[in-house]
Amino acid sequence: MKTPMHITKFLFAAALGAVISLAGQHAFAQGIDSTAKKVGNKTASIAVKGTSSITDKVYKDKEGPNGETVYINKKDQKYIVDEKGKKVYLKKSEIHDKKKKD
Numbered sequence: 001m002k003t004p005m006h007i008t009k010f011l012f013a014a015a016l017g018a019v020i021s022l023a024g025q026h027a028f029a030q031g032i033d034s035t036a037k038k039v040g041n042k043t044a045s046i047a048v049k050g051t052s053s054i055t056d057k058v059y060k061d062k063e064g065p066n067g068e069t070v071y072i073n074k075k076d077q078k079y080i081v082d083e084k085g086k087k088v089y090l091k092k093s094e095i096h097d098k099k100k101k102d
Contacts, residue, residue: 044085052081063098070095 052071059070059078068080070090078095079087 041084045081045083046085048081048085048087052087059095061098062095064090065094065096067099 049069053069056071056073059072062070064070064080070078070080072078077089078092079089082088
């Protein structure tokens with residue numbers, strides 16, 4: 001028995017629609033993942049900076065290579081917190097005086 005032509009076209013269109021729909025959802029999910037990572041990194045950075053300002057000392061009148069706040073831990077190590085919330089330990093040459101605001 002031969003299937004009618006319109007049923008074959010309908011099945012083909014349905015299968016094509018399902019494939020396109022799944023591909024679109026995957027691309028949309030990647031956008032959500034990217035946004036979630038950015039939010040997560042920002043949250044981690046804020047949390048580490050808050051913890052550092054409480055547990056460690058802030059190095060007054062000094063700043064990091066790009067104007068970041070410099071913290072000093074109990075071992076007298078100087079560090080900054082990057083945009084992902086990780087502590088980046090600095091060499092003496094990477095720390096400079098804060099620029100005065102006019």
